Amino acid sequence: MGQPHGLGMDALFRRLQLYGPLEPDERRGLEAAFAGVRTVEANHDLIAEGARPAFVGVLLDGLLCRYKVLPGGERQIVALPTPGDMFDLQGLVLRRMDHSIGAVARSTVAFATLQAAHELMDAHPRLTALFWRDAVVECSILREWVVNCGRRTAYARMAHLFCELSARLAAGGLGKGGAYPLPLTQADLADALGLSVVHVNRTLQQLRAERLVAFKGRRLSILDRAGLIAAGGFRADYLHVAEPMEGDPPKAGKEGDS
Amino acid sequence: MGQPHGLGMDALFRRLQLYGPLEPDERRGLEAAFAGVRTVEANHDLIAEGARPAFVGVLLDGLLCRYKVLPGGERQIVALPTPGDMFDLQGLVLRRMDHSIGAVARSTVAFATLQAAHELMDAHPRLTALFWRDAVVECSILREWVVNCGRRTAYARMAHLFCELSARLAAGGLGKGGAYPLPLTQADLADALGLSVVHVNRTLQQLRAERLVAFKGRRLSILDRAGLIAAGGFRADYLHVAEPMEGDPPKAGKEGDS
DNA sequence: CGATCGTTTGAGTTTGATCAAATGTGGTGG
DNA sequence: CCACCACATTTGATCAAACTCAAACGATCG
Numbered sequence: 001m002g003q004p005h006g007l008g009m010d011a012l013f014r015r016l017q018l019y020g021p022l023e024p025d026e027r028r029g030l031e032a033a034f035a036g037v038r039t040v041e042a043n044h045d046l047i048a049e050g051a052r053p054a055f056v057g058v059l060l061d062g063l064l065c066r067y068k069v070l071p072g073g074e075r076q077i078v079a080l081p082t083p084g085d086m087f088d089l090q091g092l093v094l095r096r097m098d099h100s101i102g103a104v105a106r107s108t109v110a111f112a113t114l115q116a117a118h119e120l121m122d123a124h125p126r127l128t129a130l131f132w133r134d135a136v137v138e139c140s141i142l143r144e145w146v147v148n149c150g151r152r153t154a155y156a157r158m159a160h161l162f163c164e165l166s167a168r169l170a171a172g173g174l175g176k177g178g179a180y181p182l183p184l185t186q187a188d189l190a191d192a193l194g195l196s197v198v199h200v201n202r203t204l205q206q207l208r209a210e211r212l213v214a215f216k217g218r219r220l221s222i223l224d225r226a227g228l229i230a231a232g233g234f235r236a237d238y239l240h241v242a243e244p245m246e247g248d249p250p251k252a253g254k255e256g257d258s
Numbered sequence: 259m260g261q262p263h264g265l266g267m268d269a270l271f272r273r274l275q276l277y278g279p280l281e282p283d284e285r286r287g288l289e290a291a292f293a294g295v296r297t298v299e300a301n302h303d304l305i306a307e308g309a310r311p312a313f314v315g316v317l318l319d320g321l322l323c324r325y326k327v328l329p330g331g332e333r334q335i336v337a338l339p340t341p342g343d344m345f346d347l348q349g350l351v352l353r354r355m356d357h358s359i360g361a362v363a364r365s366t367v368a369f370a371t372l373q374a375a376h377e378l379m380d381a382h383p384r385l386t387a388l389f390w391r392d393a394v395v396e397c398s399i400l401r402e403w404v405v406n407c408g409r410r411t412a413y414a415r416m417a418h419l420f421c422e423l424s425a426r427l428a429a430g431g432l433g434k435g436g437a438y439p440l441p442l443t444q445a446d447l448a449d450a451l452g453l454s455v456v457h458v459n460r461t462l463q464q465l466r467a468e469r470l471v472a473f474k475g476r477r478l479s480i481l482d483r484a485g486l487i488a489a490g491g492f493r494a495d496y497l498h499v500a501e502p503m504e505g506d507p508p509k510a511g512k513e514g515d516s
Numbered sequence: 517c518g519a520t521c522g523t524t525t526g527a528g529t530t531t532g533a534t535c536a537a538a539t540g541t542g543g544t545g546g
Numbered sequence: 547c548c549a550c551c552a553c554a555t556t557t558g559a560t561c562a563a564a565c566t567c568a569a570a571c572g573a574t575c576g
Binding site: 153154195196199 | 531532533534535
């Protein structure tokens with residue numbers, strides 16, 4: 001059981017280290033706490049709205065979605081956690097889920113009991129701040145989603161989502177080279193963007209016609225990064241990933257070139 | 259300078275105590291840290307996108323908005339902090355604002371320097387958890403805003419917003435009796451709901467025609483609470499305010515009757 | 517008493533939704 | 547290998563929600 005966690009855990013470490021380097025024993029503490037590993041099949045829930053969360057998780061591989069369902073049956077996806085993202089952190093602090101978390105594609109997650117997580121934070125108080133930071137960045141992303149659904153056209157909205165996922169995956173060390181796995185159906189995409197399936201299909205065709213992206217075989221390829229960024233009006237600042245450590249200059253070429 | 263803070267600070271205490279009672283010295287620490295008080299005129303920014311936050315604030319009185327502006331000039335309001343809400347907490351953890359915070363109406367805020375806030379948390383580690391909780395609840399609200407903009411009609415969307423504000427103000431001890439101050443213009447409302455001004459006007463007329471609300475003189479009166487809740491498909495759970503302390507039964511009548 | 521800002525109304529247009537059906541595709545079992 | 551099924555994508559036609567443009571109306575304030 002030497003290496004049960006893989007890329008996802010690396011992505012988590014990378015994320016947490018944006019704020020400051022992790023001590024070796026913080027790292028060990030994290031790995032020890034997130035000892036359990038579980039696989040979830042596509043379209044199965046990890047936890048449903050109304051439940052009392054019992055675990056804190058890290059997505060190691062795959063793709064999750066947070067979503068809510070309205071009385072009329074309409075679904076809105078409110079977040080798409082990618083490998084390295086923690087989820088259910090709010091379980092440490094709130095007692096009831098106000099939304100569900102499901103697996104978009106078969107996923108593997110590492111999890112810690114609430115108790116283990118609390119002990120971890122007691123032992124390494126700085127981790128509390130890092131988890132807090134995580135929640136704050138999640139807020140930033142959600143704000144951008146509000147903007148996306150509220151004020152952008154379907155075309156820009158979709159382009160923006162593709163840019164965001166690309167940037168987030170790249171920040172986690174995945175999806176290099178202008179293409180990344182994106183196991184969403186068009187119906188999922190519709191629920192994430194607040195559109196109908198039909199309109200998603202047509203918008204996608206438009207993005208393809210403009211030669212901005214290709215979307216085949218559960219994979220998204222970005223053919224024209226600059227064009228896609230322009231189409232979506234995308235600016236990566238709200239992701240807070242390229243944040244320079246203290247005062248060093250932002251390194252160019254991180255997001256701009258394919 | 260015996261009582262510089264007023265209702266807003268009470269609302270903050272009430273909020274923080276949802277998680278557990280505040281120690282007297284935590285309370286004193288908070289009041290000492292948030293020693294500065296400032297007034298902001300309507301339509302003036304407290305802090306603009308791109309700035310480095312220097313303070314943490316609590317809204318004491320008035321109404322703020324967090325917003326983003328798109329390249330084309332469209333504005334989307336992504337949150338409406340009410341008295342008792344902390345803001346710029348992310349300044350403790352992120353270096354750049356990715357959105358602006360402005361005053362919708364003349365407001366008074368208490369603020370603490372980042373240093374004072376950090377010292378406060380060092381002295382009272384439990385406050386860190388409470389601030390974290392605050393960020394987590396903010397996330398919940400933002401998720402609901404995504405749902406609102408993504409999947410609800412203009413009519414339901416507006417009804418939902420009115421319900422949310424009513425519930426949040428009531429939780430802070432304000433806006434009793436089915437009416438509360440709401441100093442938003444229809445243009446502000448449009449920016450909060452992702453609609454055009456004209457459509458806001460017509461939707462508002464519809465809500466009035468259905469005798470659900472009255473909106474006159476910077477005040478919103480809820481004429482038919484049950485009807486408004488039904489129209490907006492509103493469920494208060496995501497606000498995490500009525501959360502019972504440990505395991506005691508939810509008290510009825512908190513939200514249901516006028 | 518203008519000036520300014522916010523609200524309201526009307527007319528016409530557009531974006532995106534809905535309904536219905538056809539076409540593709542991947543997987544399963546015979 | 548083929549037939550079949552379930553599911554996803556695509557297309558066409560129609561409809562409705564919400565937007566835009568333009569102008570009038572109403573408050574509020576110096």
